Amino acid sequence: MTNDAPGKIHRSGSANWSISSDVLDYAKSLIPPNGRTLETGSGHSTIFFAQQGYRHTAITPSQDEVDRIKAYCASNGIDMGRVDFMVEPSETAMPRFEDAIDFFLIDGGHGFPVPQIDWYYGSKRLKVGGVIGIDDIHTWTGKILVDFLKRDPSWTQLETIDLKTAFFRLNKPFVYQEWDEQPFVRRKSKQIIFGRKVRRFGRRLVRGQWGGLVRSFLRSRK
Ligand SMILES: C[S@@+](CC[C@H](N)C(=O)[O-])C[C@H]1O[C@@H](n2cnc3c(N)ncnc32)[C@H](O)[C@@H]1O
Known part of the structure; x- marks a missing residue:
């Protein structure tokens, strides 16, 4: 038996969103x-x-x-x-x-x-x-x-x-799995965390917040 084509099924018969x-x-x-x-x-x-x-x-x-x-x-x-x-x-x-x-x-x-x-x-x-x-x-x-x-x-x-x-x-x-066990989420999050560190460093530099800069430098060396 040869079937008719199913035609338009979506949006009340006005659209065909069929998969190939x-x-x-x-x-x-x-x-x-x-x-x-x-x-x-x-x-x-x-x-x-x-x-x-x-x-x-x-x-x-x-x-x-x-x-x-x-x-x-x-x-x-x-x-x-x-x-x-x-x-x-x-x-x-x-x-x-x-x-x-x-x-x-x-x-x-x-x-x-x-x-x-x-x-x-x-x-x-x-x-x-x-x-x-x-x-x-x-x-x-x-x-x-x-x-x-x-x-x-x-x-x-x-x-x-x-x-x-x-x-x-x-x-x-x-x-x-939690985010840090998901390779894609961990990698993307590390990029965001790094970007935040760079922006925070720049902001402290511009504001002359030397104490904060020294503290984050010391933290980064631990
Ligand atoms: C791209 S069409 C599917 C096409 C279908 N696979 C085919 O081959 O004809 C998208 C479908 O998702 C349905 N849809 C829209 N929102 C939905 C939702 N929240 N949950 C389930 N289905 C939804 C629509 O009614 C429609 O059937």
Whole structure:
């Protein structure tokens, strides 16, 4: 059976924000048959996951998107029996999602800190060896997540497709670490701390605060 194109699913049927088929094909190559999958956001990707027969959950605040996806699948013979939806923003839904997952597509809200919230709760549920895909890494919130993961030894970077979607594999059970144990945050923070020292030194110099200058010089030699 040849399916119709799903058409516009987003913004009440007036927009198509679908992820590329290259991304979905690559995701498929990483997911075991019968895999347990999760995505934030919904659309063409949800239809694709349903077609593969994965046990899939999509989290979106839009009931309209869910209705369009279900209508498309019903009229094209796509079984949605293994797909469910959490119809609410991921920042409230993710803490309640408890299944162990093989793959997680982060493509919901892109405002700060929603991708970070998705990543945090999703990583807690990701099996070791499981993969996350982060879409729209040209937005700052996506890019900062990628920069963080690139330097974290718990993750291995896989492909990045079209400079837009990055994939990472989890190497060991996810644990939250304090800032000074997170290589990216530690490095960025050290730059900020150094910059603050330089500015404070300059300010004391300009103000002739010699006592403070001597004290910080002595401290720096300890
Ligand atoms: C770029 S689209 C997803 C495209 C989809 N992956 C596809 O292939 O068609 C972004 C999605 O995020 C949803 N969204 C917006 N804010 C959200 C939030 N706070 N939590 C979860 N989903 C959100 C939108 O309703 C939309 O479904």
